[in-house]
Amino acid sequence: MQATMMNVRLSLNDVLERARTIFAGNEIVSRLPDKSLRRHTYGEYAARTQRLAAALLKLGLQRGDRVATLAWNHHAHLECYFGIPAAGGVMHTLNLRLAADELGWIAGDAQDRFLVVDDVLLPLYQQFAHLHRFEKVIVFPFSGAKVDAPFIDYEALLADADASRFAYAEHDENDPVAMCYTSGTTGRPKGVVYSHRSTILHTLVAMGADVWGLHNTDVVMPATPMFHANCWGIPYGVVMQGAKMVFPGPHLHPDDLLDLMTLEPPTMSLGVPTIWLSLIQTYERALAEGSTRWKLPHGMRSLVGGAAVPESLIRAFARQGITIKQGWGMTETSPLATVVYPRTELRDAGDDEHFKRAATGGIVAPLVSLRLQTDDGTFAPWDGKTMGEVQVRGPFITGAYHRVGSPPDKFTRDGWLRTGDVATLDALGFLRITDRTKDLVKSGGEWISSVDLENALMAHAAIAEAAVIAIPHEKWGERPLACVVFKPGQGTTPAQLNEHLLRHAFAKWQLPDRYEVLDAIPRTSTGKFWKIKLRERFPQ
Numbered sequence: 001m002q003a004t005m006m007n008v009r010l011s012l013n014d015v016l017e018r019a020r021t022i023f024a025g026n027e028i029v030s031r032l033p034d035k036s037l038r039r040h041t042y043g044e045y046a047a048r049t050q051r052l053a054a055a056l057l058k059l060g061l062q063r064g065d066r067v068a069t070l071a072w073n074h075h076a077h078l079e080c081y082f083g084i085p086a087a088g089g090v091m092h093t094l095n096l097r098l099a100a101d102e103l104g105w106i107a108g109d110a111q112d113r114f115l116v117v118d119d120v121l122l123p124l125y126q127q128f129a130h131l132h133r134f135e136k137v138i139v140f141p142f143s144g145a146k147v148d149a150p151f152i153d154y155e156a157l158l159a160d161a162d163a164s165r166f167a168y169a170e171h172d173e174n175d176p177v178a179m180c181y182t183s184g185t186t187g188r189p190k191g192v193v194y195s196h197r198s199t200i201l202h203t204l205v206a207m208g209a210d211v212w213g214l215h216n217t218d219v220v221m222p223a224t225p226m227f228h229a230n231c232w233g234i235p236y237g238v239v240m241q242g243a244k245m246v247f248p249g250p251h252l253h254p255d256d257l258l259d260l261m262t263l264e265p266p267t268m269s270l271g272v273p274t275i276w277l278s279l280i281q282t283y284e285r286a287l288a289e290g291s292t293r294w295k296l297p298h299g300m301r302s303l304v305g306g307a308a309v310p311e312s313l314i315r316a317f318a319r320q321g322i323t324i325k326q327g328w329g330m331t332e333t334s335p336l337a338t339v340v341y342p343r344t345e346l347r348d349a350g351d352d353e354h355f356k357r358a359a360t361g362g363i364v365a366p367l368v369s370l371r372l373q374t375d376d377g378t379f380a381p382w383d384g385k386t387m388g389e390v391q392v393r394g395p396f397i398t399g400a401y402h403r404v405g406s407p408p409d410k411f412t413r414d415g416w417l418r419t420g421d422v423a424t425l426d427a428l429g430f431l432r433i434t435d436r437t438k439d440l441v442k443s444g445g446e447w448i449s450s451v452d453l454e455n456a457l458m459a460h461a462a463i464a465e466a467a468v469i470a471i472p473h474e475k476w477g478e479r480p481l482a483c484v485v486f487k488p489g490q491g492t493t494p495a496q497l498n499e500h501l502l503r504h505a506f507a508k509w510q511l512p513d514r515y516e517v518l519d520a521i522p523r524t525s526t527g528k529f530w531k532i533k534l535r536e537r538f539p540q
Helices: 012-022 042-058 075-086 102-108 119-128 154-161 197-204 227-240 254-263 273-288 310-317 351-358 450-457 494-503 531-537
Strands: 027-031 035-040 066-070 090-093 112-118 136-140 176-181 191-195 220-222 244-247 268-271 303-306 325-331 336-337 367-372 388-393 416-425 429-434 442-443 446-448 463-472 478-488 512-515
Touching: 012 042, 012 075, 012 197, 012 227, 027 042, 027 075, 035 042, 042 075, 042 154, 066 075, 066 102, 066 119, 075 090, 075 176, 075 244, 090 112, 102 112, 102 119, 102 176, 102 191, 112 119, 119 136, 136 154, 176 197, 176 227, 191 197, 197 227, 197 336, 220 227, 220 254, 227 268, 254 273, 273 303, 273 310, 273 463, 310 325, 310 351, 367 416, 429 450, 442 463, 442 478, 450 463, 450 478, 450 494, 463 531, 494 512
Parallel strands: 027 244, 066 090, 066 112, 090 176, 112 136, 220 244, 220 268, 268 303, 303 325, 478 512
Antiparallel strands: 027 035, 176 191, 325 336, 367 388, 388 416, 416 429, 442 446, 463 478
């Protein structure tokens, strides 16, 4: 017996058409460099996106050509998300926080033909322009400044495009639509390429009720950069649902985000933990000083990923009526692989149990398979204790890297992606990331989780940030060193911090041997704690 369903290809173009025809009156808001707001409807957005596609085809874009973007979060960047694939091209988001030489190397490795760049980021582009030659450089006049030759004005390009007879470029559902590079923390960054099919499947899974739970009535504010793993796929889901989008532009300081939340209250937001840590500390400090400048949107859901979320941060937002919804994933997983959501078995559990679960990586998403492999090659039981490397596979999990293939250190012989993250799984399937393989502290043959120590330290009333690294030890091999940042006007002693950790169920042998007080923890280009820099600073 044969199935009788239509064999229709999956395509991002259908998502754009849905927004154009069904949600034409819904709104997209962008914050400009001068902090004013620009508003478009989805109808205007779709028309501009089709004009972008028509213009790229006129410039000579061929099927599969890469078009790089070097841009903040705004409506024109969202136009690239759909306009470049509509022309048959591949959108390659460049991380504007990387060093110029690394950007040049990545653009060259990706073989990018064209570049779309914000005018405010032209100085950055000019620092690596000699490392890779783009055939065309299209400048979005984000600040309103005049765009001069040899650059092409983005708005003039759209105005001159004839989209009256626009036709989407022919494509297969397995054709590429987007490309992101990994962080390159253990070597050169590697390119991950996403297809129409993988992107649509990821979007459909991620929008589910127990995952993002994205609705047409939502107002979504992404503080996650659009160059970071496709902004976690949120742009595709928001356009598919026609939800209102509020882009913060280049203004990611806590004061600016709080201002925008007060002006355009979101029902959903997303960002890395360090963003929300700074935001809640700023907000609580203002409240303590009697300020009424800001109003946090009660009932907002905040999607947080990129690093483990301390339980103390989840509780702090809960006091303001905001739910932190944590997930885990990586560039190679499109990126969502797990997410926290309520389980029937925990319906009658108390608050402490719910907060404890909320601080995990959550439960594996539909269509994703996950397992933990231990040091001896066996697979870890779901006992909440046995640690192993997280390995995943699924229809939106990468199986190879651009121009690299499937190196054995990244893929198992039977085709699973080796993530490099170490975790446990409990009986209900909640994944708890304990560390990166390179960040675990191995003391006297026993593993100590730097993540667990960091989260417990950040629960201390005096500490704003904490990062733990391993330092060499003559007897034990490695011992933990804790780098801490105190809140303004706060302080405490190593002995008091160790007493705090003992109350959090750490054994004496797991306590840090040393504490270093810093003004700030160094961060990577995506906002994570940059432990490589700490290891360089404290080699022993």
